[in-house]
Amino acid sequence: MLAESLFFSAVLFTIGVIGVLTRRNAIILFMCVELMLNAVNLTFVGFSRVYGAGGQVFVFLVMTVAAAEAAVGLAIIIALFRHRHTVDLQNINLLKG
Amino acid sequence: MLLQSAVSPGTHPLAGTIAAWMWAIPLLPLLGFLINGLLSLTAVARFGPADPTAASHAAHGDEGGHGDADHGGHHAARHRFAGITSIVGPGVLVAAFLLAAAIFVRMHALGEMSEPFIQQYFSWMPVGDLSVDVAFRLDQLSMLMVMVVTGVGMLIHIFSVGYMREDPGYPRYFAYLNLFVFCMLVLVMAANYPLLFVGWEGVGVCSYLLIGFWFSEKANADAGKKAFIVNRIGDFGFLIAMFLLFANYGTLDFSALQAVSGQFVFGGALITTIALFFFLGCTGKSAQIPLYIWLPDAMAGPTPVSALIHAATMVTAGVYLIARSNFIFAAAPVAGLTVVVVGALTALFAATIGLKQWDIKKVLAYSTVSQLGYMFVGVGAGAYVAGVFHLMTHAFFKALLFLGAGSVIHVMHQAYHHTGSHDDAQDMRNMGGLKKYMPVTWVLMWIATLAIAGIPPFAGFFSKDEILGTVFQRAEQGSTLAQAHWLGLPGTAVLYLAYAMGLAAALLTAIYMTRLMLYTFHGPNRTGEKEREHLTEAPWIMTGPLLVLGLLSAVGGWFNLPELITHAIPLGPTAALEHWLDPVVGAGTATVVGPGAEATAASTETILIVVAIAIAIAGISIAVAVLKPAALVPKRQAKPEEGFERVLANKYYVDEIYDATVVQGTYGVSRNLLWRGVDVGLIDGLLVNGSAWAARFAGWLGSQLQSGQLGTYAWVLVLGVLLVLGAFHHAVLP
Structure with missing residues (x-):
């Protein structure tokens, strides 16, 4: 059971990483980040079945932070869209040195 | 004065006699220097710095220093402490001469005196193998020199009272003159080369100060500088000779060196080199070819100074040095x-x-x-x-x-x-x-x-x-x-x-x-x-x-x-x-x-x-x-000289030749190599501006990584994580 959940979360995490690396749309990118967070949550839950409920506490913490992050992140994306009329990250390079 | 001991206390025939007071001979002029120097300084403090231009003109006008000077209508008052200076300045010399004469009489009465009478005051440079004492040595040669310096010096000091009394810088003049006598006495009484060198340099300083005594006239100040700089070349030789002596024979004391003079290889390269470097020092101080050029210019100072320093005593220091080092030169x-x-x-x-x-x-x-x-x-x-x-x-x-x-x-x-x-x-x-x-x-x-x-x-x-x-x-x-x-x-x-x-x-x-x-x-x-x-x-x-x-x-x-x-x-x-x-x-x-x-x-x-x-x-x-x-x-009506007479009147153009070769050569090297090459090129260009350029270039390189593209950052992040994980895997797991 642990092996399957770990495998599944690894698959999810990798999909998230690949999404972050390859997609340009900020919304999709954001969703991929959520995917990676939830992949980690899945590992926590999986381990908690073997080592006790401590992992589930972390899951709640991660979900809370993810919710807060989603709020801030979506707000930023909306602000960005209002200014630039796009959420394509290739057109946004404000961090260029 | 802490008088530790003579070389063998109580055994030397001069110990316990008036000769034990020989330290007072140089210290008396030093005392005169302090008093006159203070008088000169108090006057400056009281009235503020005098206008050197007016002072100089008055000096030339009233007294006879320099011929080309303007001696028009200026008239400066005599220095307010001139009376005290007239007593102290020559007075200390008279006292020093009387003391020297008393010691001479005592020494002469002894008849044969084979060992020098040495007084050690304190250890000056006890470093490793080098041990230099502040010690005075009284033997027949230094006694003679002390008599000449104090005797002729005394007469010239008295003459100076008449010659310089109206000069506004009168106490300063006597302060320098007394300091000169002090340094000259240290030179001739020193028991080792380093102390002799102290006197040697001291008389050089006094010579510089007195040549440029009327310093507001640029020619005089230049003459002083010339004397000082030319003498530095000679002093370099003196120093090298001292270093060679110490490096090879381990001592700089006259008596100790004389004791080891048996080790000198007669006519050997080392001893010849030492002697020649000493002689280089002598050519500077005693105005010999090729370093004689400063002495004629030194006549810019007051005439009694020319008599005392640039004729009777200081310039003969080189002759004294060779006579003192006779065991070196003889070999x-x-x-x-x-x-x-x-x-x-x-x-x-x-x-x-x-x-x-x-x-x-x-x-x-x-x-x-x-x-x-x-x-x-x-x-x-x-x-x-x-x-x-x-x-x-x-x-x-x-x-x-x-x-x-x-x-x-x-x-x-x-x-x-x-x-x-x-x-x-x-x-x-x-x-x-x-x-x-x-x-x-x-x-x-x-x-x-x-x-x-x-x-x-x-x-x-x-x-x-x-x-x-x-x-x-x-x-x-x-x-x-x-x-x-x-x-x-x-x-x-x-x-x-x-x-x-x-x-x-x-x-x-x-x-x-x-x-x-x-x-x-x-x-x-x-x-x-x-x-x-x-x-x-x-x-x-x-x-x-x-x-x-x-x-x-x-x-x-x-x-x-x-x-x-x-x-x-x-x-x-x-x-x-x-x-x-x-x-x-x-x-x-x-x-x-x-x-x-x-x-x-x-x-x-x-x-x-x-x-x-x-x-x-x-x-x-x-x-x-x-x-x-x-x-x-x-x-005013004289015609310029012709032919060879003109060459003689212009001193064989030696000053001009030196200027064209040595002085201009030094300027050229300084300007083109040291200034433009080393300073501007190497230090400013390569080191200062070069390090700034290197920092800027590194910054530019780093800034190129900051594309602003989120994707790039994500790639770098992931690659970094993989690298760390890979390293971790490699290190922790077998």
């Missing part, structure tokens, strides 16, 4: 021959320049350079007694000549001052016929002239004849010098050549000195109608010291009478100075003479003396016959 015949050659060249070269100078002080300056050359011929040829003897007699008659010239300039200046004339008070073309107005100075100056020209029985005859005679003997007798080779020439030839050059220089000396006397004191007066009324004899405070020096110039040669003369005329003991100095220089002289030297035949000696006298008389006669003081016109 290095090639170095000795070098000294002889340079001395003889300088004597002849400077004498020719002296023939055509118009400034009365410049004639005497070149004469000093020339006479110093004689002294070096003496000490180089191992005639240490003769060299030191000439040093002593020269101190007498050259001080007299300079002070006499000072009186003349003083009187000329006063006359010009009364009439508001701006003529040159030092140019002999503006003088003439002064014997009518200054009879005392005239007689005394003639005594000094006869002395320097070498007419018996005046002082210079005996000392000069002894130097020339000894050089001839060294060549004839097959001494170690004659057996050595100098640049491929046999030593005998070099010595005979030096003798011939010495004779030629003696002839020229007689000519230019007679010329000076004829133009200054004889013939018609060329000062002008109005000035003539103001020409008088200088005051007694100035002619008094001249009288004493005149007496010494007349009989000073009798301190060391040759046997030939005492046989015929019983003037005094035979070779008294030679016996006196024997414990110090006897061994060195014996080394130079070598074994199996037979005495020169009396007939040869007689011929040498006759030749010397004939040369001197010939020189005077030529000058009297050829020179026509009556045909001379004042400087």
Whole structure:
């Protein structure tokens, strides 16, 4: 059971990483980040079945932070869209040195 | 004063006598320096810094320093502490001289004194193997030098009261002069080379300060700088010689070095190098070719300074150094021959320049350079007694000549001052016929002239004849010098050549000195109608010291009478100075003479003396016959010289040649290599701007990574994580 959940979360995490690396749309990118967070949550839950409920506490913490992050992140994306009329990250390079 | 011990306390015959007070001899002038220096400073603090321009003009106007100066309507008040300075300044010298004389009498009463009397005060540089004490050494040579320095110094200090009293910088003048005497006494009394070097540098500083005494005139300040910088070149040689001595023999103490002088390889490269580097120091301090150029310029200082520092004492320090280091020079015949050659060249070269100078002080300056050359011929040829003897007699008659010239300039200046004339008070073309107005100075100056020209029985005859005679003997007798080779020439030839050059220089000396006397004191007066009324004899405070020096110039040669003369005329003991100095220089002289030297035949000696006298008389006669003081016109109307006379009047253009080569060369290297190359190019360009460029380039490289593309950052992040994980995997898991 642990092996399957770990495998599944690894698959999810990798999909998230690949999404972050390859997609340009900020919304999709954001969703991929959520995917990676939830992949980690899945590992926590999986381990908690073997080592006790401590992992589930972390899951709640991660979900809370993810919710807060989603709020801030979506707000930023909306602000960005209002200014630039796009959420394509290739057109946004404000961090260029 | 903490007096630790003499070398062997209680055993030296001088211990416990008045000689135990010898530390006070240099400290008295130092005390005078402190008092006069404070007086000079308080005056500045009270009134604020004086206007140097006004001070300088007043100085030139009232007193007679520099001929070209403007001496118009300025009139500065005498310094408010001039009275105290007049007592303290010469007073400390009188006290020092009396103390020195008392010690001399005690020492003379001992008769034979083979060991020097050494007082150690404290340890100065105890570093590793090097141990340098502040210690004074009293032996026959330093005693003689102390007597000359304090004696002649005392007379010149007294003369200065008359000469400088009206100068606004009067206490400063005496402060420097006292400091000079202190340093000179440290130089001659030091028991080791480093302490001698302290005095050596100290007199250099005082010389610099006094040459530039009227510093608001740029020429004077430049002359001071020139003297100082040229002397640095010589001091470099002195330092190298000291380092070599310490590195090879482990000590710098005179007694200790003399004790190990058995280890010196006779004629070896090391000892020759040491001797030559010491001699480089001497060429700077004692104004020999190639470093003599500063001495004529040093005449920019007040005339008593020229008498004391640049004629009688400081410039003879090099001669003293060689006499003191006789055990080194005796072991290095090639170095000795070098000294002889340079001395003889300088004597002849400077004498020719002296023939055509118009400034009365410049004639005497070149004469000093020339006479110093004689002294070096003496000490180089191992005639240490003769060299030191000439040093002593020269101190007498050259001080007299300079002070006499000072009186003349003083009187000329006063006359010009009364009439508001701006003529040159030092140019002999503006003088003439002064014997009518200054009879005392005239007689005394003639005594000094006869002395320097070498007419018996005046002082210079005996000392000069002894130097020339000894050089001839060294060549004839097959001494170690004659057996050595100098640049491929046999030593005998070099010595005979030096003798011939010495004779030629003696002839020229007689000519230019007679010329000076004829133009200054004889013939018609060329000062002008109005000035003539103001020409008088200088005051007694100035002619008094001249009288004493005149007496010494007349009989000073009798301190060391040759046997030939005492046989015929019983003037005094035979070779008294030679016996006196024997414990110090006897061994060195014996080394130079070598074994199996037979005495020169009396007939040869007689011929040498006759030749010397004939040369001197010939020189005077030529000058009297050829020179026509009556045909001379004042400087303003004088035509410039032509042909070779012009070369002589311009001092062979040596200053110009040095300027074109050494000075401009240094400037060129400094400007093009050091400034533009090293400073601007290497330091500013490569190091300062280069490091800035490198930092900017690294920053540019880093900034290129910051594309602003989120994707790139994510890729870098992931790759980094994979790298870390991979490393972790590799390290932790097997």
